[in-house]
Structures are given as C-alpha cells and as structure tokens.
Amino acid sequence: MSARSHLRNPPGSLFRQAVTPRRYPDVLSMNTSGLADTSFTDDDTNLSSDLLNGDDPLGEAAAGSLFPEFLASFLKSSDLFDLLKDYQDLCRGKIAALQHAVLGSGRRSKTAVGVKWILQQELNTWRLINSLYRDRVQAEFGDDVMTDLPVPSESERLVVDQLFQCDKVVRQSQLVVDWLESIARDRMGHFADNIECYAKNVYWENTLHALKVRRTGSAALVTELDPDAPVRLQRPLVDLDREDDNRLLQDLFTLIRAGMIEQAQRLCKRCGQAWRAATLEGWKLYHDPNITSDSLRLQPVEGNPQRGIWKACCWRMAEEQQLNRYERAIYAALSGNIKPLLPVCESWEDCVWAHFKVMIDSLVEQELMSSGMAHQDADALPREHLEANWTMNKVFEELQATESKKVMEETTEHYHVIQKAVILEDLDGLLEDFSDWLTGPKPLPPHLLRFMTHLVLFYHSLGMALKEDVCVDVIKSYVGVLIKEDQWELVASYVSQLPVDVATVQYASVLETISQSERRKRCLHLANDAGLDVAAITKLVVETVLGRDNTEFTLHTHTLDNATTQEELEKIDIIDWLLIDPAHRAEALKQSNAIMRKFLAAQKLDAVKAVFSKLPENSVTEIYRQWEGQDTPLPAEDENAVREHLCIRAYLEAHKAFNDWTNHINSAPQRPDPAHQDKFTVRVANEMREKEYQSEYARWEVGVGHLTVKVKEIIHSILFGAWMVDSRQDALEDVWRSRQMATLRSLYLPRLCALLLHVLQRSNQHQEALRLADIIASDQHRLYEVFPKKELSQFLQRLRDSSLLLLDDGLDALGYQLKP
Structure with missing residues (x-):
C-alpha cells in the first residue's frame, strides 16, 4: 500500500x-x-x-x-x-x-x-x-x-501562510503546539465554563467602594482606577480585588495555555476588563484582501495593522517586574518572550509548549523581516529574539538545562522520551531507548509494551528503516506479556510480524509450555491463519524438547527398572504436536522413531509401547497417500522412517508373542491328586477329574503349538528381514541414526535368537533349534556379526544341550535318524 x-x-x-x-x-x-x-x-x-x-x-x-x-x-x-x-x-x-x-x-x-x-x-x-x-x-x-504560492507583497498573513506551507519545521512545530494545547484542554474538562461563575461585571468593585465611602485606611490605596494605576501610582488595590485579579490572571493563562484565547477574552469582558480582552486581540496578522481583489465591493480588512507596536508593548509588559507573574506570562506567550514564560510552566508539556511557541514566533518574525513586511516598530524587540537560530533539537537541549527538578524528572519518563523522538523523528535514538528499557532492571508495564509493539509495527507499515534486532526484542517481550496475561490466542499474529526464522523459534518456545490437547490444536490453527510455518514450528518444538535430554545413547545389557519417569513421559507427550495435522505424519514418524530408539537402548519397553500407541494406526497409509499422484516418489528419508517404524512394531509384536507364549506355558493345567478310597463314588469322581484334566491339557497343548508357531514366524521375519536396516541408501546421511540402529541390532537380534531357542527347546523342537546355527552362520543374513563373542559362545552351549537330548533319543547330533 x-x-x-x-x-x-x-x-x-x-x-x-x-x-x-x-x-x-x-x-x-x-x-x-x-x-x-x-x-x-x-x-x-x-x-x-x-x-x-x-x-x-x-x-x-x-x-x-x-x-x-x-x-x-x-x-x-x-x-x-x-x-x-x-x-x-x-x-x-x-x-x-x-x-x-x-x-x-x-x-x-x-x-x-x-x-x-x-x-x-x-x-x-x-x-x-x-x-x-x-x-x-x-x-x-x-x-x-x-503548491507554490505567489510571493506576497502587501499581506503579513500571506507571507506567513507561504512560510507554513514551505517550511516543515515551522509547520510541524505548530502541530506540536496544537497537540500540547489539546492536552491542556482535555485536562481542563469543564474548567472554562466553571471559572466564569465568580466573574463580576464591575471592574475592581471593592476598591471603588472603598474610595467612594473614603473608608479609614484607604489613603494608601490607588486614587485612580485606570488599568495602569496600580503600577503608575505604586499603590495597591483592596486585598479582595487583588486576590480576584491574581486568580483571574492565573485562569487567563490557563485558557491561553490551552489555546482558548476567545474564551479568555470573553472571561475578561465578564469581569469588567474589556480593555484586557482588547490586549489579547492584537496578535492577528494583517491582511487587506482589497489590494489584490478585482471586486468593486470592499471586503473587510483582517488582523492588526499595528501588530508590531502591539507586540513590542507585550514584550515590555512581560519584562515588567511589578506585574503579576501570570500577567507577565500571558504577554510573554503572545510576544515570544521565553524568560517570563518559563516560571509558570510546571510540567514537561508546559515547557515544551513554551519553547515551541517562542520558536514559531521567532521564525515568523524573521520571515516577515526578510520579506520586507515587518513594521519598523518590530525593531523594539531584542535582536537575539529576531535573529535566534531556533531548531527542534535546540528546544529539547534547552529543556535539559531546566532548573525545575519536576520537569527534569518528567523528561526521562517513558512516554515523554517517545514523544520527543517522534517530534524529532529520531528513530535510531528511540530504538536505543527501547533497547535500554528492555534490558533494564525493572519489567516494563504491559500496556507500555503493547504501545511500543504497535508503534514499531506502525513504522514498519510506513516503510521506515528500523533496527531490526531491537524491533524483534520489543515484539518478543510483548509476546511474553501476552502469555503472562493469558492472552495466548493473540500470540500467533504478533509472532508472524517477526522474521521467518525468528518467528519459528519464538512460536516454538511458546508451544513448549502448552500441555492441553485442545489448546495445542487451537494454537496451531492460529499459527496457520497467521501465515506461520506450522511444520517447521512443530518440528522445532519436538527437537527442542528432545534436545534437552543430556543422557547419551547408551546400550543397557542388563534389565533395568522398566517404570517410565516423568521426564520420559514429557518426551512421549511431545509427539502430540506432530499428530495434530496429518500432513506432518512423516515427521511424527521420524521423531517417534528417534525417541523409541533411545528407549529401546535403555530397555524401556513400556515407554516404547507408549510412544507407539500415540501414532495413529493409519500413519503409514497416510504418508503414502500424501504422495499419491505426485511426480516424485516418496523421499528416501520418509521411506526409511516407515521401514524403521515397521521394524520396531515387529519387535513389539515378537515381544508380545513371546510373553503370551510364556504366560501360556506357565499356565499348564495341573493333574488332580486322586482320592485313595475304594468307594465307587470316589472312583467315579477321580475318573471325571482325570478326564477333565486330559481335555484341558489337550487344549493347552494346542495353544502352545499355535503360540509357538506365532513366535517362530514373527522372530523369523525379523531375523530374515534385515531388521533396523534402511531400505533406501540414497537418503541424506545421518551418522548418529545409523550408529544407533546398528547398536540396537547388536542388542536385540541376539536376544531374539535366544528367545526363539528357548521357545523351541521348551517345545521339544530341538532339531529346528539346531537350525538356528545355520541361520546365524549364513553369509546371506550375516547375523554372526551382531553377536558379541561371549553371547555367541553361550548360544552355542545351549545348542549343545539340544544335541545331547537328540542323542539321548537315539538320533544323531543334528536330529536325524542314525543309519543302521
């Protein structure tokens, strides 16, 4: 835009x-x-x-x-x-x-x-x-x-109009004055209406009454009631009139400070001081439209043709020490005299208003002088005012030299610092201040951070060049406030304003703290609406949480406590982030495989099962479905992840089948003890229990056979199926993953061989048990490479036991019939 x-x-x-x-x-x-x-x-x-x-x-x-x-x-x-x-x-x-x-x-x-x-x-x-x-x-x-205006020749107002159009410093300084006066009006509320309630239409009525009745002690009072009498005669008014005068002057300055000169004039008239209202009228620039008009009809003349004389008088009145300080400040504001104006400025806003008001006045007078429109009476103003080299920066430099402790403290207040930078258009300085505040010892108020964030976004929308690192810090700090204020639904929109890589990291750090399933889904939905890279974010969340695990991938050859720890539960739950969107199913498979590899190394099978149960049953189908109709095949990394997932599932199925077989073996029916009595009824009962036992035992044997076949099939599929070996070799190399898979082969393939041997020997299938030696020694499967020497020796020793049993049965060492 x-x-x-x-x-x-x-x-x-x-x-x-x-x-x-x-x-x-x-x-x-x-x-x-x-x-x-x-x-x-x-x-x-x-x-x-x-x-x-x-x-x-x-x-x-x-x-x-x-x-x-x-x-x-x-x-x-x-x-x-x-x-x-x-x-x-x-x-x-x-x-x-x-x-x-x-x-x-x-x-x-x-x-x-x-x-x-x-x-x-x-x-x-x-x-x-x-x-x-x-x-x-x-x-x-x-x-x-x-637009350029023609050079005026007979009008002060046209000269100043052109100055304001062409000089942005003057124009924007006036905007600052207008802004400060609007603030003053806001603070006044209904003040302008309320102050007129005490106004009297008789000028100094108490002094007039005292003079009329020649009250005792009135000899020290003024003897004349013209406006200059107290100063000229060096005599006071009655105390009540003097108090009313002081209050009126303070109220008049308050109105002028708020830019309400017309209301100030109206108040003067209501108080019987129409002459004072007239003194507030002379600031208007002179303009005679009849000089340049072609119309035969005369138009009214605007402004004060003797403005120079009026202004010189205002300046001298502001310098008059005997006058009330608010009266001096009134005329100082109208004539551009800074010294009498500052003593009544009690706040930072008042001081900035005073300096900008004086600066505009000085620049206007200089323009009028250079155009030849200035009156000769303007020479009565000091040359330092007419030749002052005012700038916006100089205004704030003057403020730094103020003797008011209150104003100096307000100069460092956050919003005043921002306002100063906005006026000077000092964005670099503003962002340096932002950086200092963010790293300061005290946390910033939430609403200040909200304002800072939206100010930065406003400048970005304008295309202003900003220090990106500070802008990033501001938005990140505000995101922290939103989380603290439980405004987490707003986070995604602000994070999306950050650079892409920073946004991914920032939103991932936010998601790490969320454990509720519904809120997780909502956060990802909001991130997607905000245009964030949801896949990269969820991947980073999982990687970050898993990366905090400082334990090494260590092979545990002895049985450990199989209980799942709280830390392990957190790893398991983190997979949920990748399961919210089916499009991330391949990544979910990869990350779950990484978790399960570590659990397998630690022999935490319950934890492995917990991870596996997180994954939807259709995960593999979903991954292949997403690539249907694509011009490119399933990536090698994804295909290898699918194979690894199936390998782990095969092992879990083998482990379950073996446990089922073990439980069934250990649940063999027990032969009942016969009762030793010759009674017919007792013998019949013994026979019935024996038949029942034989029937149960027959069913048990059938179950053993079925379970034995199942264990053999699953373990054979693992031994012959290149368990934990990638099917695609063109994938990106992952050294750590390859080493972990090789380590798991060295742990679990010998163990599976031992389990199968145990099943075959318990099932009296010794000849088939001896064939395991051929399988292990086969160059096709090269299972001997994963056997440590000690385990291989123990395995062969157990095979020897089967050979001895076969020999005892009249067969040869391999279970074949001996030739006669």
Whole structure:
C-alpha cells in the first residue's frame, strides 16, 4: 500500500495564521467528551508507571481487553491513519471506563489511577503521531497540496501562510503546539465554563467602594482606577480585588495555555476588563484582501495593522517586574518572550509548549523581516529574539538545562522520551531507548509494551528503516506479556510480524509450555491463519524438547527398572504436536522413531509401547497417500522412517508373542491328586477329574503349538528381514541414526535368537533349534556379526544341550535318524 493511499482526506492548507491557536479537526481529534476527570486529582498526571505493579485488579479488569482490541484494529484496518484513530478511540474508551469503575466502586484504586495515567499518556502520544506523520506523509507524497504560492507583497498573513506551507519545521512545530494545547484542554474538562461563575461585571468593585465611602485606611490605596494605576501610582488595590485579579490572571493563562484565547477574552469582558480582552486581540496578522481583489465591493480588512507596536508593548509588559507573574506570562506567550514564560510552566508539556511557541514566533518574525513586511516598530524587540537560530533539537537541549527538578524528572519518563523522538523523528535514538528499557532492571508495564509493539509495527507499515534486532526484542517481550496475561490466542499474529526464522523459534518456545490437547490444536490453527510455518514450528518444538535430554545413547545389557519417569513421559507427550495435522505424519514418524530408539537402548519397553500407541494406526497409509499422484516418489528419508517404524512394531509384536507364549506355558493345567478310597463314588469322581484334566491339557497343548508357531514366524521375519536396516541408501546421511540402529541390532537380534531357542527347546523342537546355527552362520543374513563373542559362545552351549537330548533319543547330533 503506497503512502499516498493513507491520505484519504488531505487537509489542504492547514495554517492560516502564525503563532495562533487554530484548530485542525482533520489532524487532531478534538472529541474530548468523557475525559474530564472528577475522581482523580491533578497529581495523578505525574504518577510513575510503578503504580501498575499493585495487586488491585480494578484497573487491570477495565483495561485488559485492550490487548485483543488493539490486535483486532491492527488486523482489520487497511489505512494507517484510520488505524491510529482506532487506537485513540480504544484508549479514550478505556480511560472513561476506568473513571466510571472508580466512581462506581466508591473507592480510590491505586492501580486504576496508574492504568488511567498510562493510557492517557498513550492516547496523547497516538494523537501526536497521527498529527505529525499525516503531515510528513502528505509533505512527501502530496504534491498537489504543497503548491507554490505567489510571493506576497502587501499581506503579513500571506507571507506567513507561504512560510507554513514551505517550511516543515515551522509547520510541524505548530502541530506540536496544537497537540500540547489539546492536552491542556482535555485536562481542563469543564474548567472554562466553571471559572466564569465568580466573574463580576464591575471592574475592581471593592476598591471603588472603598474610595467612594473614603473608608479609614484607604489613603494608601490607588486614587485612580485606570488599568495602569496600580503600577503608575505604586499603590495597591483592596486585598479582595487583588486576590480576584491574581486568580483571574492565573485562569487567563490557563485558557491561553490551552489555546482558548476567545474564551479568555470573553472571561475578561465578564469581569469588567474589556480593555484586557482588547490586549489579547492584537496578535492577528494583517491582511487587506482589497489590494489584490478585482471586486468593486470592499471586503473587510483582517488582523492588526499595528501588530508590531502591539507586540513590542507585550514584550515590555512581560519584562515588567511589578506585574503579576501570570500577567507577565500571558504577554510573554503572545510576544515570544521565553524568560517570563518559563516560571509558570510546571510540567514537561508546559515547557515544551513554551519553547515551541517562542520558536514559531521567532521564525515568523524573521520571515516577515526578510520579506520586507515587518513594521519598523518590530525593531523594539531584542535582536537575539529576531535573529535566534531556533531548531527542534535546540528546544529539547534547552529543556535539559531546566532548573525545575519536576520537569527534569518528567523528561526521562517513558512516554515523554517517545514523544520527543517522534517530534524529532529520531528513530535510531528511540530504538536505543527501547533497547535500554528492555534490558533494564525493572519489567516494563504491559500496556507500555503493547504501545511500543504497535508503534514499531506502525513504522514498519510506513516503510521506515528500523533496527531490526531491537524491533524483534520489543515484539518478543510483548509476546511474553501476552502469555503472562493469558492472552495466548493473540500470540500467533504478533509472532508472524517477526522474521521467518525468528518467528519459528519464538512460536516454538511458546508451544513448549502448552500441555492441553485442545489448546495445542487451537494454537496451531492460529499459527496457520497467521501465515506461520506450522511444520517447521512443530518440528522445532519436538527437537527442542528432545534436545534437552543430556543422557547419551547408551546400550543397557542388563534389565533395568522398566517404570517410565516423568521426564520420559514429557518426551512421549511431545509427539502430540506432530499428530495434530496429518500432513506432518512423516515427521511424527521420524521423531517417534528417534525417541523409541533411545528407549529401546535403555530397555524401556513400556515407554516404547507408549510412544507407539500415540501414532495413529493409519500413519503409514497416510504418508503414502500424501504422495499419491505426485511426480516424485516418496523421499528416501520418509521411506526409511516407515521401514524403521515397521521394524520396531515387529519387535513389539515378537515381544508380545513371546510373553503370551510364556504366560501360556506357565499356565499348564495341573493333574488332580486322586482320592485313595475304594468307594465307587470316589472312583467315579477321580475318573471325571482325570478326564477333565486330559481335555484341558489337550487344549493347552494346542495353544502352545499355535503360540509357538506365532513366535517362530514373527522372530523369523525379523531375523530374515534385515531388521533396523534402511531400505533406501540414497537418503541424506545421518551418522548418529545409523550408529544407533546398528547398536540396537547388536542388542536385540541376539536376544531374539535366544528367545526363539528357548521357545523351541521348551517345545521339544530341538532339531529346528539346531537350525538356528545355520541361520546365524549364513553369509546371506550375516547375523554372526551382531553377536558379541561371549553371547555367541553361550548360544552355542545351549545348542549343545539340544544335541545331547537328540542323542539321548537315539538320533544323531543334528536330529536325524542314525543309519543302521
């Protein structure tokens, strides 16, 4: 999606006046309903994010739904700036919900205060990002908006309009001022309406009354009531009027700080100080449309033609030490005088607002001077103001030199650091700060990590060059938060934003911690929807878990405790990951074979059976079915895995057949002891028990015969079938697997031969038992190679016993009839 597509409603000419508090609805959302807070004090805005570590669930319950809601907005939105608006709406809604929750609970929740504060900071930051990057994208791609204006000759306003269109520093500085003023308005709530309740329409009425009645002690008061009287006469007002004046001036500055000059003027008029309202009017740039208009009808003139004189007066009033500090700050803000303005700036936002306001004022005056539009009276302003070399970086350098401990502490607060980087467009510095925070001693609040993650994703969507390793760390940290917050259904979507190899490792590490079968299936379904490589992930999960096994592949020749340990059970259960999707059945076969090889070496047959029982019976059929109709045959590795699986199954069947044979042999019916009495009834009973015994014994012998044949067939199929030998030699070489299979042959083939010999000897099939020697010595099967010398010697000794028994029966040593 091109950057141009993000600009569905380009704002056109955004700036009509310099250093004016004009609002731009298409850039900043001015919907502040519901943000006025009556339950939290002003001190709440200075809360540290440490408040989020409390145990009070009120705040977390109200804001916890932001995790899925932010992801839903991220996935559904196709326009970046619509997405930013969604983020703002989500934060705004949760702030209102937190306020409602606290009011409804009837108690002050420390956690709710902390969460509300951090969400308010996040909302402010999203608004700043929306404002600045809408302008930056538009400036880069909106050539139709940034049109060149003709050089103006008779209008201050046209000069400044052109400055704002052509100079992105001035334009974006004004956006920062607008943003900071909107924050101030949010905090005011209904303040602008409430402060007028005490307004009086008579100017200094208490002093006027004292002078009229010539009250005792009034000789020290002013004798005249013009606006300059207290300063000119060096005499005070009545205390009540002085207090009202001080409060009014503080309220006026609060309104001007919020960009509400018209409301400030209205308040002045209601308080009987219309002259003061007039002093707040002179900032407007002069523009006479009749000079360039072809119309015969005169149009009204805009602005102040004597703005230079007005501004010089404002500057001198701001320097007047006898005036109230808020009155000085008011005129300092209007004239660009930074020194009287800073003493009333109590927060980081206030100081940034003051510096950017002064910077814009200075740059505007310089532009007017260079264009020849400046009045001669402008020379009354100090040259350091008119020639100041202001930059955005210089603003924040000045902030670092502040003497306010509170402002200095706020400078290092997380969101203010982010806001500074956004204003300066210092992405490298921002990501360095992210890296420091992630490696810091304290864990970051969950909502801060959520914001950091979505900020990184926003920059990626814009195509900005970022430090990939830090972005990866941010998303991985947020994934950890989601898991901790039990938001595991959101994990796949965020992991899919990582590089492919990193995403595979990260999601595999997440799946390792999940044991519930249904949740495993759900996680893989979500991973598939998110475009992750599910096959690679599940394979890595299994390999990682199995790789933690530090025990070596060691052959145990003695019988061990056959009980399955907890660690072994974890290995067995991990196979479930590969069985969820039938497409991974070949991989499941390979990994289960690897587990069973180790269990076979340790003679843990119960564990081997447990692994084998995990695999669906149609696994082999499913593997071949997936390759039906393909142009290429089944890969050699898969075919060898199938053969190994069948070899292990054959051994388990042989082991079961031998156990069945052993149990049947040991369950032979016992001949009943006859009762020694001559009574007829006793003899009849003895005969009946003997017949019953003979019948049971006959059935037992038949069973022995059947079971003996079954054992012989299965073991013969193993001995003659190249057990644990690959059928395809063109597979990728796996040295460790080949060695393990050879080791298992050396353990189990001699044992199977011994079992078969035992069955044949117990069944009196000594001649067939002696034929085992031919089988072992055969060059076709080369079974003698897997026999250790000691075991081969013992095996031959047992064959000798069969030969002796045959000789005792009148046969030769091999069981053939002797010739007469």
